[in-house]
Amino acid sequence: xxxxxxxxxxxxxxxxxxxxxxxxxxxxxxxxxxxxxxxxxxxxxxxxxxxxxxxxxxxxxxxxxxxxxxxxxxxxxxxxxxxxxxxxxxxxxxxxxxxxxxxxxxxxxxxxxxxxxxxxxxxxxxxxxxxxxxxxxxxxxxxxxxxxxxxxxxxxxxxxxxxxxxxxxxxxxxxxxxxxxxxxxxxxxxxxxxxxxxxxxxxxxxxxxx
Amino acid sequence: xxxxxxxxxxxxxxxxxxxxxxxxxxxxxxxxxxxxxxxxxxxxxxxxxxxxxxxxxxxxxxxxxxxxxxxxxxxxxxxxxxxxxxxxxxxxxxxxxxxxxxxxxxxxxxxxxxxxxxxxxxxxxxxxxxxxxxxxxxxxxxxxxxxxxxxxxxxxxxxxxxxxxxxxxxxxxxxxxxxxxxxxxxxxxxxxxxxxxxxxxxxxxxxxxxxxxxxxxxxxxxxxxxxxxxxxxxxxxxxxxxxxxxxxxxxxxxxxxxxxxxxxxxxxxxxxxxxxxxxxxxxxxxxxxxxxxxxxxxxxxxxxxxxxxxxxxxxxxxxxxxxxxxxxxxxxxxxxxxxxxxxxxxxxxxxxxxxxxxxx
Numbered sequence: 001x002x003x004x005x006x007x008x009x010x011x012x013x014x015x016x017x018x019x020x021x022x023x024x025x026x027x028x029x030x031x032x033x034x035x036x037x038x039x040x041x042x043x044x045x046x047x048x049x050x051x052x053x054x055x056x057x058x059x060x061x062x063x064x065x066x067x068x069x070x071x072x073x074x075x076x077x078x079x080x081x082x083x084x085x086x087x088x089x090x091x092x093x094x095x096x097x098x099x100x101x102x103x104x105x106x107x108x109x110x111x112x113x114x115x116x117x118x119x120x121x122x123x124x125x126x127x128x129x130x131x132x133x134x135x136x137x138x139x140x141x142x143x144x145x146x147x148x149x150x151x152x153x154x155x156x157x158x159x160x161x162x163x164x165x166x167x168x169x170x171x172x173x174x175x176x177x178x179x180x181x182x183x184x185x186x187x188x189x190x191x192x193x194x195x196x197x198x199x200x201x202x203x204x205x206x207x208x209x210x
Numbered sequence: 211x212x213x214x215x216x217x218x219x220x221x222x223x224x225x226x227x228x229x230x231x232x233x234x235x236x237x238x239x240x241x242x243x244x245x246x247x248x249x250x251x252x253x254x255x256x257x258x259x260x261x262x263x264x265x266x267x268x269x270x271x272x273x274x275x276x277x278x279x280x281x282x283x284x285x286x287x288x289x290x291x292x293x294x295x296x297x298x299x300x301x302x303x304x305x306x307x308x309x310x311x312x313x314x315x316x317x318x319x320x321x322x323x324x325x326x327x328x329x330x331x332x333x334x335x336x337x338x339x340x341x342x343x344x345x346x347x348x349x350x351x352x353x354x355x356x357x358x359x360x361x362x363x364x365x366x367x368x369x370x371x372x373x374x375x376x377x378x379x380x381x382x383x384x385x386x387x388x389x390x391x392x393x394x395x396x397x398x399x400x401x402x403x404x405x406x407x408x409x410x411x412x413x414x415x416x417x418x419x420x421x422x423x424x425x426x427x428x429x430x431x432x433x434x435x436x437x438x439x440x441x442x443x444x445x446x447x448x449x450x451x452x453x454x455x456x457x458x459x460x461x462x463x464x465x466x467x468x469x470x471x472x473x474x475x476x477x478x479x480x481x482x483x484x485x486x487x488x489x490x491x492x493x494x495x496x497x498x499x500x501x502x503x504x505x506x507x508x509x510x511x512x513x514x515x516x517x518x519x520x521x522x523x524x525x526x527x528x529x530x531x532x533x534x535x536x537x538x539x540x541x542x543x544x545x546x547x548x549x550x551x552x553x554x555x556x557x558x559x560x561x562x563x564x565x566x567x568x569x570x
Contacts, residue, residue: 014382014385014386058429058430058431058432059381059426059432060381060382060384060385060431060432060433060436061381061433063377063381064382064385064386100314100316103377103426103431104426106378124315125315150514151237151239151548151549179466179490180489197428
């Protein structure tokens with residue numbers, strides 16, 4: 001029987017092929033997909049988040065771990081759907097209009113996936129209309145916005161205003177982040193949360209959904 | 211005292227009459243907003259603002275990019291063009307405009323493997339005649355009796371690879387395709403040394419600049435371990451070459467929090483840093499206290515202070531006075547001025563800076 005800790009350990013080391021192989025083996029041995037997700041992949045990404053926050057892991061280590069998680073998820077996802085397992089929530093994320101920086105946004109997306117969320121990555125240079133459409137049509141519970149430039153930060157406010165204008169403010173929670181963004185700014189524009197880094201974003205989103 | 215002598219003396223911690231008044235540039239939308247506030251168009255900023263030309267205006271004009279460039283095509287949509295890498299691959303999209311409307315986006319990164327890399331190498335011949343000014347002798351004569359410091363660009367490794375591969379592919383390759391990274395970085399080292407050799411040997415260059423955006427607001431993008439494995443020796447080879455030719459002022463242009471990177475750069479022979487982004491936790495005082503005269507500093511004035519009141523602007527400028535007097539430091543804003551800053555406020559900031567930069 002596959003030890004699910006082995007999946008976590010290989011994920012933490014970024015060994016994508018090994019994670020894929022072990023997930024496959026675990027499924028063929030009849031282990032519940034939701035158990036593999038929780039005790040293998042999510043547990044591994046949790047550790048990655050802790051190490052990142054502690055300054056022990058840098059961006060490449062997080063990215064290769066996320067890649068390993070994806071390789072496991074590729075096999076696991078169809079089985080999770082088949083088994084009717086529920087995700088932790090539906091999360092959409094994008095970098096606001098005029099801004100194409102994507103490292104932070106991608107890290108958030110990966111960490112959220114690693115925490116068992118269904119993630120819709122809207123990409124970069126995302127207009128407020130596109131954010132609103134995603135929330136309206138994809139049943140998004142939490143919307144994340146990223147901006148690396150002081151010049152594009154106002155697009156976060158524009159999006160939050162657009163959500164309100166479309167009657168969505170109470171239906172979706174918003175979280176913002178990026179180098180120039182602060183808690184004060186989040187309060188000022190009416191965002192529900194602010195996160196300093198990708199790993200903390202997971203905790204903040206979980207708290208928003210409680 | 212001319213700017214060149216002044217610059218060298220400052221960086222040698224010697225006394226000067228005043229510190230050059232430099233800016234780090236303006237965003238296009240800032241200028242549009244200032245034109246609406248009455249700023250004259252078509253007049254140089256140094257004339258209008260009474261500033262010195264920035265050190266970045268004095269870099270030897272060498273082409274580092276692809277020669278020839280990849281083809282740029284119109285997509286048919288107004289103002290949108292794309293760069294074509296191969297028949298199957300479009301790598302970049304440009305949207306023309308000002309501010310939010312102007313965007314350059316990667317559609318796909320050109321390099322995923324060695325085969326992709328071999329395709330671009332053909333366009334990176336360091337000895338291609340087009341890389342240097344057409345009339346090199348005229349250029350050399352034009353700078354012989356200059357009164358300003360002359361600099362040379364020395365490229366970089368990490369940012370270059372990140373631009374070609376994207377951070378995710380680069381991260382993966384750093385662990386899982388080390389031979390690709392070694393091949394790329396060795397190529398880049400050879401390219402750099404060959405490209406700058408003529409300028410370094412034939413011109414009397416005063417300073418050198420690397421460009422590596424390898425940090426973000428919380429710190430270095432890569433670990434010291436990876437830095438040492440892939441970058442240290444290669445920087446050292448370039449800095450040794452520069453030192454051999456008496457170029458001892460070697461700067462690194464890197465945004466983000468550089469705390470952890472500074473000792474690594476110093477070890478590799480890079481002894482100056484800018485622009486010292488304050489919002490990312492950099493502070494010229496912190497670096498001066500920690501490294502003494504072993505480090506040269508430029509920038510470090512918080513761009514965000516221009517969004518605040520006059521007292522806070524004054525306090526930010528005054529805070530730098532003793533650092534300026536100490537030497538080895540030229541203050542300027544840590545990023546290009548943003549459009550929320552009214553022209554009047556910028557002028558107020560400049561007046562304060564003019565006072566602070568007069569040191570005797």
